[in-house]
Amino acid sequence: MLVLLPPSEGKAAPARRGRPVDLAALPHPSLTPLREELLNALAAVSAEPGAAERLGLSPGLADEVARNVSLRTTPARRAVDVYTGVLYAALDHASLGTGAARRANRTIRVQSALWGPVAPTDLVAPYRLPMTANLPALGTVASRWRAVLGPVMTELAGDGVVVDGRSSSYASVWRPAGRAARAYVAVRVFSEVAGRRTVVSHAAKHTRGLVARWLCEADRLPRTPQHVAGVVAEHRPCALVPDGRGGWFLDVDAPAAASVG
Template sequence: MLILLPPSEGKAAPARRGRPVDPAALPHPVLAPVREELLDALADVSGRPGAAEALGLSPGLADEVARNVSLRTTPARRAIDVYTGVLYAALDHATLTPAGRRRANRWVRVQSALWGPVAPTDAIAPYRLPMTASLPGVGTVAARWRAVLAPVMTELAGDGVVVDGRSSSYASVWRPTGDAAKAYLGVRVFSEVAGRRTVVSHAAKHTRGLVARWICEADRTPRTPKALAALVAEHRPCELVPDPRGGWFLDVDAPAAASVG
């Protein structure tokens, strides 16, 4: 089982004390050179005037972007404590049962634009870098990751079901191919508006967090897309739809409260 989530746009403030991130000490040391490369390029851009705009971010985030300059000395904290927002509030890692928390730590990976795939307990520093950004000497961040991620992600997925809750820019860096694609499910979220089903955004993040939570708290590990859809259907109406590229979409109805927010 592999549950893929996007990072949150907002992130918690850096810890006040503690050790900084060691890129080579994070899981998948084969990715350390890319992490180092991105760290250097991001620090360079973030120290320049107009850095936020250069990264495709709002000028109002200038202070947070400026922190990128000192990421090598910033105290690290658990990834699950760095990422905030509605998706992570719905997952609510802290209130999972002990068994559910162990499953989340083993199954969930956040697709970070800076650190690569990170588990909830991996120590990282808060940063500002969208996957769509282009960095000097690196190019587009998504393309850089796409060039190296396949072996790592394929090993993480194994022969289990891959549940993809990432947004499109993060999903673009890797998805299983060939026979492995048969166990892939991209989670889409819909809401009923005036009798028509429409794709939702804010509620989608909330619902994808809930889907991850339901899977981790279940008393069984779904071994097929059909079994996983049956598990989610115990909580929300959903439908398994073939993806023309291979694999499946899991179309989930947004909870009424979330579709209003």
């Protein structure tokens, strides 16, 4: 099983001390050249006036964008400690039991726009870079990742089920193709509003975090889309629906508390 999650928009503040990111220590050495290119291009853009707007971010994030300039010396933290927000609060990695935490570390990958796919325990630094950003001389970040991720992600997925909790811009960089698509499950979240089922956004992040947690806590490792749906159905009403591309949607009802937030 491979569980794909998006990074959170907000990141934890940099650690006060510690070693910086070691690109050579990150998984998938074939991605190191692109990581280097992105780091260099991001630092250059972030040092210029109006950098936040050029990256497609709010001007109010200027101080956080300015930190991109020193990412090579910023102390690194575990990815699960860098990413914050409702999805990661729902996953609550710190409270997982020993077995569930080990499964999470083996199966969850965060699709970072800067670092690529990283496991919860991989050491990275907080940054500001959306997947939709356009970097000088490199083009869009998504297109750069799309060009190199195929072999890496295919190897990560193996012949197991792929559960996709990423948002659309992050999901655009890779999904299984051909026969492997039959083991692909994209999580969609619905809430009932005024008698109508509606796709939700904020509650979707919360629910996708819960789905990741439930799969990590399952008695047995889910190996098929049907098994994934069975695990989630123990917690929330859900339905497995063909996605028209050979894979599946897992349509999950948002918990009532999450649909209000």
